[in-house]
Amino acid sequence: MATLKILQVCALDTTAETMLQPLLLALQNAGHEVGIACADTGAASKLAAQGFTMHDIPIERKIDWTSNWKTIRSIVQILKDEQYDAVHVHTPVAAALGRVAAKRAGTKHIVYTAHGFYFHEKMGRVTYQLTYSVEKWLARFATDYLLLQSQEDYELANRKRFKNTTRLMHLGNGIDLTRFYPRPRQTTGPFTFLFIGRIVEEKGILELLTAFEQVVSVQPDVRLMIAGEMMESERDQTTKHTFRKRIREIPNIDYLGFVEDVPELLHQVDAFVLPSHREGVPRSIIEAMATAKPVIATNIRGCREEVVDGKTGYLVEVQDETQLARRMLELVEQPDVASEMGRAGFERAMKHFNEADVIKRQLNLFSNL
Known part of the structure; x- marks a missing residue:
């Protein structure tokens, strides 16, 4: 060679x-x-x-x-x-x-x-x-x-x-499948969603906050964890200001900033959500699937190659906050279905990614x- x-x-x-x-x-x-x-x-x-x-x-x-x-x-x-x-x-x-x-x-x-x-x-x-x-x-x-x-x-x-x-x-x-694996949640508590991504408009973060506001009005104990940076090198420097304001207004949101140990973070939640407007083939979804988490993502290139709608999670339309909130509530109210989707996602990750x-x-x- x-x-x-x-x-x-x-x-x-x-x-x-x-x-x-x-x-x-x-x-x-x-x-x-x-x-x-x-x-x-x-x-x-x-x-x-x-x-x-x-x-x-x-x-x-x-x-x-x-x-x-x-x-x-x-x-x-x-x-x-x-x-x-x-x-x-x-x-x-x-x-x-x-x-x-x-x-x-x-x-x-x-x-x-x-x-x-x-x-x-x-x-x-x-x-x-x-x-x-x-x-x-x-x-x-x-x-x-x-x-x-x-x-x-x-x-x-x-x-x-x-x-x-x-x-x-x-x-x-x-992804490195040796780093990501299913494990029961280490802490008991309310159903928790996780978002990982840059804090920019095209990641759908503002729609997620609005959808979660609808979710928590129906299920007051549900939580949302958000991990991601607000980098000065981003083209979008306006979304972070709206984001900061909104997370002060909506209850039960934990903003973590940049997180290095993603596998450990995934073990603390019940489901993953990524309502992006545009993606390649996002690694974050594969990481969530490899830890047996159901995934809600948008029906766009890349995401629909990873998530099988109705089997490993749900696909929703871009910027459709109402549909996103409804699918999030379905996972909260049907934990057995959420667990079954997570297991199917794990098998798919092992086979294809x-x-x-x-x-x-x-x-x-x-x-x-």
């Missing part, structure tokens, strides 16, 4: 640490030399201590031509100075800029993992067509291998000829470049 010098490009070091680290370590253990280009927000030193070469570059998580062009030039310089054999890009804006830079630098292999195409069915027609066209153009002219976590994205990319089928891969998504399989597919690709 030939070993490569691979540059991983993503927006933030926290993304590399929390989402990409298992792949990075597997590549390193296979003999590849791994560098990471991203913005340093505090996690870069920990990644450097693991032997990864860190390149601190500012990456705006939105379209800003002046800043974006500076990022492209920085990545081009890194690629030329360090003579990387391959570039592997992640996250929408960083992936676009990284591929343009790799093409300009003449990098031999350009690999893009689409954790979820940025365009989705809930967008307006003009915005959808614009982002769709950009993704398709970059896939055709600035990508050698396109890896899709979502089955729906894979089928679309294949049908619309983003790349030749031999250059497309349905990658899937998964093993991180080791996802990593193996990527290792095989890089070994054959």
